[in-house]
Amino acid sequence: MKKLIYPLLCLLMPAMAAxxxxxxxxxxxxxxxxVNKAQPGGPAFQRIDVARYPELTPMVTKYYRxxxxxxxxxxxxxxxxxxxxxxxxxxxxxxxxxxAQRGLDLYIRRSGKWVFAGVxxxxxxxxxxxxxxxxHMDTTMKECLLYLPLYDEIxxxxxxxxxxxxxxxxxxxxxxxxxxxxxxxxxxxxxxxPGMTYTARLGRTLGFGFINLGASGQCKLDxxxxxxxxxxxxxxxxxxxxxxxxxxxxxxxxxxxxxxxxESHPTTPLIFIQTAVRESGNFDLRKRAFEADKRxxxxxxxxxxxxxxxxxxxxxxxxxxGDDHEATVDGVHPTDLGFERMLNQLTxxxxxxxxxxxxx
Amino acid sequence: MKKLIYPLLCLLMPAMAAxxxxxxxxxxxxxxxxVNKAQPGGPAFQRIDVARYPELTPMVTKYYRxxxxxxxxxxxxxxxxxxxxxxxxxxxxxxxxxxAQRGLDLYIRRSGKWVFAGVxxxxxxxxxxxxxxxxHMDTTMKECLLYLPLYDEIxxxxxxxxxxxxxxxxxxxxxxxxxxxxxxxxxxxxxxxPGMTYTARLGRTLGFGFINLGASGQCKLDxxxxxxxxxxxxxxxxxxxxxxxxxxxxxxxxxxxxxxxxESHPTTPLIFIQTAVRESGNFDLRKRAFEADKRxxxxxxxxxxxxxxxxxxxxxxxxxxGDDHEATVDGVHPTDLGFERMLNQLTxxxxxxxxxxxxx
Numbered sequence: 001m002k003k004l005i006y007p008l009l010c011l012l013m014p015a016m017a018a019x020x021x022x023x024x025x026x027x028x029x030x031x032x033x034x035v036n037k038a039q040p041g042g043p044a045f046q047r048i049d050v051a052r053y054p055e056l057t058p059m060v061t062k063y064y065r066x067x068x069x070x071x072x073x074x075x076x077x078x079x080x081x082x083x084x085x086x087x088x089x090x091x092x093x094x095x096x097x098x099x100a101q102r103g104l105d106l107y108i109r110r111s112g113k114w115v116f117a118g119v120x121x122x123x124x125x126x127x128x129x130x131x132x133x134x135x136h137m138d139t140t141m142k143e144c145l146l147y148l149p150l151y152d153e154i155x156x157x158x159x160x161x162x163x164x165x166x167x168x169x170x171x172x173x174x175x176x177x178x179x180x181x182x183x184x185x186x187x188x189x190x191x192x193x194p195g196m197t198y199t200a201r202l203g204r205t206l207g208f209g210f211i212n213l214g215a216s217g218q219c220k221l222d223x224x225x226x227x228x229x230x231x232x233x234x235x236x237x238x239x240x241x242x243x244x245x246x247x248x249x250x251x252x253x254x255x256x257x258x259x260x261x262x263e264s265h266p267t268t269p270l271i272f273i274q275t276a277v278r279e280s281g282n283f284d285l286r287k288r289a290f291e292a293d294k295r296x297x298x299x300x301x302x303x304x305x306x307x308x309x310x311x312x313x314x315x316x317x318x319x320x321x322g323d324d325h326e327a328t329v330d331g332v333h334p335t336d337l338g339f340e341r342m343l344n345q346l347t348x349x350x351x352x353x354x355x356x357x358x359x360x
Numbered sequence: 361m362k363k364l365i366y367p368l369l370c371l372l373m374p375a376m377a378a379x380x381x382x383x384x385x386x387x388x389x390x391x392x393x394x395v396n397k398a399q400p401g402g403p404a405f406q407r408i409d410v411a412r413y414p415e416l417t418p419m420v421t422k423y424y425r426x427x428x429x430x431x432x433x434x435x436x437x438x439x440x441x442x443x444x445x446x447x448x449x450x451x452x453x454x455x456x457x458x459x460a461q462r463g464l465d466l467y468i469r470r471s472g473k474w475v476f477a478g479v480x481x482x483x484x485x486x487x488x489x490x491x492x493x494x495x496h497m498d499t500t501m502k503e504c505l506l507y508l509p510l511y512d513e514i515x516x517x518x519x520x521x522x523x524x525x526x527x528x529x530x531x532x533x534x535x536x537x538x539x540x541x542x543x544x545x546x547x548x549x550x551x552x553x554p555g556m557t558y559t560a561r562l563g564r565t566l567g568f569g570f571i572n573l574g575a576s577g578q579c580k581l582d583x584x585x586x587x588x589x590x591x592x593x594x595x596x597x598x599x600x601x602x603x604x605x606x607x608x609x610x611x612x613x614x615x616x617x618x619x620x621x622x623e624s625h626p627t628t629p630l631i632f633i634q635t636a637v638r639e640s641g642n643f644d645l646r647k648r649a650f651e652a653d654k655r656x657x658x659x660x661x662x663x664x665x666x667x668x669x670x671x672x673x674x675x676x677x678x679x680x681x682g683d684d685h686e687a688t689v690d691g692v693h694p695t696d697l698g699f700e701r702m703l704n705q706l707t708x709x710x711x712x713x714x715x716x717x718x719x720x
Contacts, residue, residue: 091484091485092452092458092484093458093484094457094458094459094463094481094482094484095457095458095459095481095552096457097454097455097456097457097550097689098452098453098454098455099454099455099689099690103454108642108643110642115642115643115685116639116642116685116686116688116691117642117643118640118643118644118690118691119689119690119691121454121455121690122454124451124452124453124454125451134643134644135644135646136644136645136646136647137643137644137645138645142643190457190552192455192550192552192688192689192695192697193689193690196686196695201686279476280478282468282470282475282476282477283468283475283477283478283494283497283502284478284494284495284496284497285496285497285498286495286496287496325475325476326476326556326561326696326700327696328476328552329457329459329479329552329553330459330478330479330481330553331476331478331479335552335556335695335696335697336686336687336695336696336697337552337695337696337697337700338696340686340697
């Protein structure tokens, strides 16, 4: 039998066993770099300062308090990375994991690429969480990106490192700002963990800042979403705005939605993505017809806009989930498999459009 | 603007609105066909009768009471399919959805292929659930397969149909019996819903019965797993038995495990799949070494067995998750994306082996 690496490693690295019991130092993540916030200011772990938008519906206000899409950027040479955090909601949703809802998701840059390092697993009851995210690492300095929960508000977050280790804020690793306004599919239902939303994956793949303003079930081309877009600095906008509204709402609201944004962003590229063909319509004839109507009216509306504005784009299919009907958790929400299939089509198309505007 | 299909459909199908309020008839699923049970007898929704195996550890006893891998086969011409069911566990796990843990997952055969139709969404608190799985269907007779929860025990399950509709047991749609003994990866962590485990997907793709005896974290080549295999009728066995044991346990237990099974199944194909290269070892040097040792010892043990037994197979890599480190929920458990990548490699290899034995 060949010599085993594991006992050898234990012999060679006697410090490791000691490290586990070594004292841990906690740092308030609010003092580090929080990336992907929509606008400056507001509570540290909130993606946009909802106090600025009193006209939001209660649900959107609640959702925009979530830490969706945000990540903490820091550097450390600690052998282990831990976290203590407090969330607000008590009951889990049915179609995402607790890790996605209220957990943490750590990536470390290796040879220029973001590599998954570990998750902070939340408790399944209560709102106080504590977890070892990764341990037994070497002590080279590492650039870290800790994605925050997709479906919960963060009342506090501390990052734990070995007491002797260095921990410091890192610069935002992403260039440019792509603001994404959308439905639950953008919000991240049903990514398996916070780093697996399609916006987070686009961010890591392209190296751009993707600001996630997805709001599950709420994104119906309302005027307040247009106001938020108008008041948010962006190199481009990505819109998943045909998933939640009714066909009638699309018909009535699309044109004024675009007009309001164009008042503040006259030539910024506005990239609309067609909504998915829902698997919930595989046998439900009513849902199938309703969804087909939505897509038809979205397509008509976009064709009009494309004729008048050279900086508007429509990607259809925008969310191609393949043809085996296996890429959603519940007939509506793509899983990581669904997002992968979407991105295989979407990433090169978005990259090509952005490149025309120097976003590369 | 083009004519809309949805209002048209509502006009043409006035019966639909009435149907929703139509009385529902409930049928005890225990009286229908339950497929993929390991052995005859025992409680209806339990994958194996644990009373026959008093030597199981408490955890394996608990897990084998779960309905993992089972499905109810029935035919109906009902426009809607509902369910009422009772589960036993109260707290959710962190790395799977509630739909996977205690929800239901319906497929309907269309043009010879199983197509996802809808999920039974469980409540997020409590153990009594009731859901509409799919509605507004046409009234052609349909062959249905309702997958049961992966991580819970079913204390009762009734299927609801329109009162005037027919509901009857369907024959088991799967031929042959492939018995799969394994870890959490086999058990189905972290499939998004019950029909998305790799065993369920193999079953639908190949048309064979795959019996799921995965037991999260427990599958350490113990003698009782060998006894279960020995006493279970099978055309082939698939073993994911290198994920849970330590390198030492693999070294000590593999050969007697196979010997015990061979006493009852002298020439049945035994297909071993190598465990995944875990993403939890991306930066954790200890886990990386431990896992490398496991794989090395498994490989050595298998090489010995392959020399002496022509009906033993070893597939390596057995769980190829790609090279982007994005296919797990937590560094250990494949998501639907991970299972898809595994199956891309695994399905043709398993099919080729089975074909040699007339299993096709």
